[in-house]
Amino acid sequence: MFENMIELLKSGPKRKLVFTEGAEPRILEAASRLYRDNLLTPVLLGNPDEIKAAAAAHGQPIDGCEIVDPLAYPDIEAMVIKMVEVRKGKMTADECRAALKKSNYFGTMLVKMGGADGLLGGATYSTADTVRPALQIIKCKPGSKIVSSSFIMRRATDRGEELYVMADCAINLDPNEDELVEIVLETARTAKLFGIDPKVALLSYSTLGSGKGETVDKVRKAADRLKAMQLDFPVDGELQFDAAFSPVVAKTKAPGSPVAGQANTFIFPNINAGNIGYKIAQRLGRFEAFGPILQGLNAPINDLSRGCNADEVYKMAIITTALK
Numbered sequence: 001m002f003e004n005m006i007e008l009l010k011s012g013p014k015r016k017l018v019f020t021e022g023a024e025p026r027i028l029e030a031a032s033r034l035y036r037d038n039l040l041t042p043v044l045l046g047n048p049d050e051i052k053a054a055a056a057a058h059g060q061p062i063d064g065c066e067i068v069d070p071l072a073y074p075d076i077e078a079m080v081i082k083m084v085e086v087r088k089g090k091m092t093a094d095e096c097r098a099a100l101k102k103s104n105y106f107g108t109m110l111v112k113m114g115g116a117d118g119l120l121g122g123a124t125y126s127t128a129d130t131v132r133p134a135l136q137i138i139k140c141k142p143g144s145k146i147v148s149s150s151f152i153m154r155r156a157t158d159r160g161e162e163l164y165v166m167a168d169c170a171i172n173l174d175p176n177e178d179e180l181v182e183i184v185l186e187t188a189r190t191a192k193l194f195g196i197d198p199k200v201a202l203l204s205y206s207t208l209g210s211g212k213g214e215t216v217d218k219v220r221k222a223a224d225r226l227k228a229m230q231l232d233f234p235v236d237g238e239l240q241f242d243a244a245f246s247p248v249v250a251k252t253k254a255p256g257s258p259v260a261g262q263a264n265t266f267i268f269p270n271i272n273a274g275n276i277g278y279k280i281a282q283r284l285g286r287f288e289a290f291g292p293i294l295q296g297l298n299a300p301i302n303d304l305s306r307g308c309n310a311d312e313v314y315k316m317a318i319i320t321t322a323l324k
């Protein structure tokens with residue numbers, strides 16, 4: 001799954017990736033490995049003395065990394081001026097100056113001003129605190145109305161690698177019908193970037209009318225709209241997870257569906273279902289979970305789960321930088 005991305009990063013000019021939590025041991029381990037493997041130039045944010053002390057304490061050489069201290073940045077006033085302009089009257093210069101003391105806002109502005117190619121944060125920051133500066137400063141790419149997210153779920157088996165996509169498990173709390181349609185289109189695009197041929201199931205507690213309720217209606221209406229589009233991948237819904245996944249159950253619950261029993265891209269009706277669902281697959285099903293990979297954003301900025309390990313940071317850094 002990573003071979004093409006690694007090849008791309010090794011062969012092209014070195015891209016710079018900002019890490020907002022520069023002194024965090026998992027970040028230091030991943031940054032050291034990313035530089036050693038000649039994949040990218042890590043930009044570690046924080047106090048240089050603290051970062052160097054943490055790197056030494058954990059035996060991580062970081063000679064190839066850049067260290068930038070938001071509290072001692074020489075061009076901070078230019079950054080404040082740009083941030084006030086981008087926030088369009090929503091933040092004063094003093095508010096921007098205060099926000100830029102924090103590495104989540106500083107790192108996002110560094111990307112906005114072209115000082116780095118992308119950003120990866122969230123090893124200690126919550127998702128909301130990692131993503132909010134990106135929503136406010138980087139904003140949606142042309143043609144997108146919302147930023148959403150997906151997880152690539154991977155598990156090695158005797159028969160090779162199992163790959164699935166799950167969305168939106170991290171950003172939109174309760175997407176409406178329009179937002180669900182956009183999440184499906186963006187998630188199918190993400191699936192293709194990872195070499196997955198998407199077969200998309202819009203999940204619910206009901207299969208094709210077996211249950212009733214407003215949330216079922218929302219999912220079915222979104223699925224009906226998608227089915228009416230000329231898409232180059234199959235979509236169906238509303239489907240329960242067993243009907244979407246199991247060919248045996250699909251025969252009973254959704255015979256004739258182009259997706260039921262073979263879905264590989266699962267769209268949840270809300271963030272409760274999505275976040276719980278992907279973590280169950282990760283912890284009970286022993287899937288590796290790569291994400292949340294942000295979709296619809298104007299620059300490559302990604303979040304980590306606070307439960308991530310150094311290897312997951314390493315892989316998310318590759319994904320973030322390669323997908324620029």
Ligand SMILES: CC(C)(COP(=O)(O)OP(=O)(O)OC[C@H]1O[C@@H](n2cnc3c(N)ncnc32)[C@H](O)[C@@H]1OP(=O)(O)O)[C@@H](O)C(=O)NCCC(=O)NCCS
Nearest residue numbers: 090127128131132135136145146147169170171172173275
């Ligand atoms: C993403 C999130 C932080 C945004 O919430 P928020 O900061 O309260 O949002 P606000 O309504 O104040 O909006 C802040 C800005 O972001 C924009 N925004 C909010 N949600 C957005 C979305 N889904 N897509 C694009 N822009 C969005 C708003 O338009 C606003 O922009 P503006 O300030 O330029 O007008 C919130 O939806 C959230 O907490 N999501 C769940 C995160 C989480 O806990 N996940 C579970 C663990 S992964």
Ligand SMILES: CC(=O)OP(=O)(O)O
Nearest residue numbers: 127170304305306307
């Ligand atoms: C994606 C996610 O759930 O993040 P965290 O575990 O940090 O809340």
